Amino acid sequence: MITSQESNLQALVATNIDNLRALANSAPEGRLNRPLLAALGKELLPHLFPSSVGGVHDNAVSSTELCILREELGRLMPAAETTLALQGLGAYPILFEGSDQVVQEWLPKVANGTAAAAFALTETEAGSDAAAITMSATRDGDGWRLSGKKVFISNAPDADIYTIFARTDPDAGSRGVTAFAVPGGLEGMSGQAYDMVAPHVIGELILDNVFVPNSHVLGEVNRGFRVAMGTLDLFRPSVGAYAVGMAQAALDATVSYTDHRRAFGGRLRDLQAVEHKIADMALGIEAARLLVRSAAACYDTGEDGLTKKSAMAKLFATETAQRVVDDAVQLHGAIALRKGHVLEELYREVRAPRIYEGTSEVQRSIISRAVYAQLQDLVT
């Protein structure tokens, strides 16, 4: 059933999409698309934030609303979807844990698309094993000095405000990490963009003794991992929603194409092999959407079981989307691989969500641990 919240958000995306699409190529290769970001800031980005920072909500965005927005934008324009989502991922640690001064200085600009946000956790030797990060933060007067390198950071090196996770206790693993809000362009900061399969700028960030005042610590010192995980709890189901949107676009294109494409004296859609493939694609998408919405509802209501549900939603939706897009390419034949075809774009963009915000293998480990924990509850 489509709720009124869902149809209102879909209508809002529909009224903005032509303008967003017109701005798709308005930045040089490998640079942040600021015109696109600004256009998102007019009506869509405010739906990610509370009114206290220029958004439309009383409080934080609900996970359900985030999922609806991400699915719809993912269906219509993956590049705009990613640009929108990164504003949330980079800014929510600040919203949840930042001082009033930092929140008010940065979040209104993030919400209206005049400042780009980024979330910087990954390092060369710390990807899935994020607790292994080594970027150091050492006390210096009324602040901290940060040194080290972050890699594969979306929106780096062009972002205006970063949430950066750095080590404040070398011997305490995940309990020795602190989150900081760090404006881009400070003395000692540098970086470079990678040439990657991604619809947005992504690169590395080097900090060489960069000074960050105490007021820019997010949450408690040595509790930065909690800040990261709290943000990912909100965003993980919505990565699944993005994948569902891309899969739906692939299915829609395939239904329309096989309805009129002729071969061997009939339409493709009349071949049973095609019918069954379409059925499996539709089934996978519907199941993925239900898992995503269930995880989002779990976050919104505070029910137990969020970690497992989010992992299931992200894993199933991103893996299903990969399969659906691949099947869609197959059912189109060669034409799908021409540059500029909707499936050529989807074939590129559908891959990365199986890797970021927790790989598929990591999600499986999370699910398995949760299942064994339930067994433990049953036997005790």
Ligand SMILES: Cc1cc2nc3c(=O)[nH]c(=O)nc-3n(C[C@H](O)[C@H](O)[C@H](O)COP(=O)(O)OP(=O)(O)OC[C@H]3O[C@@H](n4cnc5c(N)ncnc54)[C@H](O)[C@@H]3O)c2cc1C
């Ligand atoms: C497009 C894109 C955007 C990104 N944006 C950001 C960003 O904005 N901020 C940020 O901080 N990071 C970002 N990343 C980095 C991303 O979070 C990491 O790539 C991810 O955490 C995986 O780390 P890794 O690439 O080092 O792979 P590794 O951790 O080295 O994993 C390699 C392989 O080993 C497997 N593996 C690892 N550990 C286990 C395990 N315990 N059990 C089973 N298998 C395992 C993995 O599943 C994977 O298949 C982005 C990545 C991409 C591709």
